[in-house]
Amino acid sequence: MTCGRPFASSIGLCWPALTRDHPRRPLRSRAFGHNRAMMRTANRPLSSSTRLFELPCSERVRTMMRFECLAHRLEALMEETSEHAHLEWLRVQFELYDLLSTRSDIKHELLQELERQRQQLARFQGEPGVALEKLEEVLSQVNHLHERLADAPTRMGPHLAEIDFLTALKGRSSIPAGACPFDMPVLYAWLLRAPEQRQANMHEWLDHLRPILSAARLSLRLIREVADPTSQIAEEGRFEMNPNGRQARLIRVWVESDRELICDMSANKFTVAVRFRTINQLLQPETLSEPVPFQIALCEF
Template sequence: MIYEFPLTEGIRRFLRIEMLAEQSLVYIEQDSEYSTIAAVRALLDLVSLVSKNDTKIELIKQLDQVMLIESLSEADRLEANELKGILSRQSFRAYDAIKENVFLNTLRQRFVIVGGICAFDLPVLHNWLNMPFQTRKEHFYEWMAVIENVMNAVHFVLRCIRGSMVTEECSFKHGFYYRSVKWRAGLLRINMNDYNFFPEFSGNRHQLSIRLVEQSSPWDPPKQVDTDITLQVEICGA
């Protein structure tokens, strides 16, 4: 398991966008009404993040920073410039097809109510769910196409940031690590595959603390690891 910690608010949002996109795409490929509901719920959360104007601004800024990476290939540099141009030309009304869709807006309003999408509450949803699986998929991917430009840019930025990294050894005393930092990085990564505990991060580009925590089952309280250990931490986008 690789744990990632964003060092900026922009990267934090990109990671959330990436997670929601992966969730929705996994769910929509399963021929189940409940999976389709989960896919649409994730899609609506995704749209609320993607359609914010500062997401586009942050993406353009990150694409400019990516193009400054010395190790970036010429092909990636051209792609970054192309993505920046697409986003710069994109109208602020680009998401109207989703945001003004009556069906999706009805679902959005009912999703916030606990148990609010039963057939007696929302027959329009259950009528749609009763359509053939392939039809539901086609509708879903038509909605996803509206945010394709931003999704392509988010995936590209995160790929380049993860690919531009240096490794540093961090010594944990009794399961705790702290230091002041002056990184220009955007993301930290720790591979915990060889351990049965997990990291809890706190910090930003100026200070960082990591606490190693173990929990044998959900019924046991989590507790800090009481041992000294050295771990390799990947500093990405520096």
């Protein structure tokens, strides 16, 4: 996935697709565990056959990942120029508004998360082995987004009501085939505009949501990158481990395979369980009989 004008552009971040990781410059810190690399997870070499699976272990992380998922889709669709892609972009935007309506406390949650991460990062200043320049860069990004989010309106959803076109279209979106040309002539007039004009409208309609989307993605980036993966083997596709008291907020699993694998994960304070299965031509899961080498990271930051 390419990022033409990423939501986090103001802090210089561009984000990977959900099934890929891209290299980042490491920040080494003894404080993160005997000179481990904060961002080494994202630096691991991946081939085209590598698959990444993730399991959020808290409601806050799960919500942030939902926002991230919608942001990825919006970015990809916005970069397209076809009418169908931009019509789908509108539908995904309505999903985003629906998600906001169910999480009216999201701004408060994200402010708490950024503040928590800021305090944790600040503890590493002056620690031996820390790449101070990189640490200050990350802290600057966190501070900047915290300020932007604090200045944003408490309730984001009502912005939709200010745009008659979007309000009318959202009302029709719940009706099967409710946005046909004879139902929404204004919509089809908009779709006939030049792609650049439509893209400018889409950027404008998302402006007020960018602080939330950027904050969620930066928080997830830090959670993901302050963790080291370990190599394991799932015998007959199954694996269990004792987290030894570690409270993972997110579990990440990488597997090298040309097969169509799916990964089921579960976690509690006593056990982390991973199960790999393949799918047949009818998209039905099937058990595995052979061992599956993989890597796993318990992200606690």
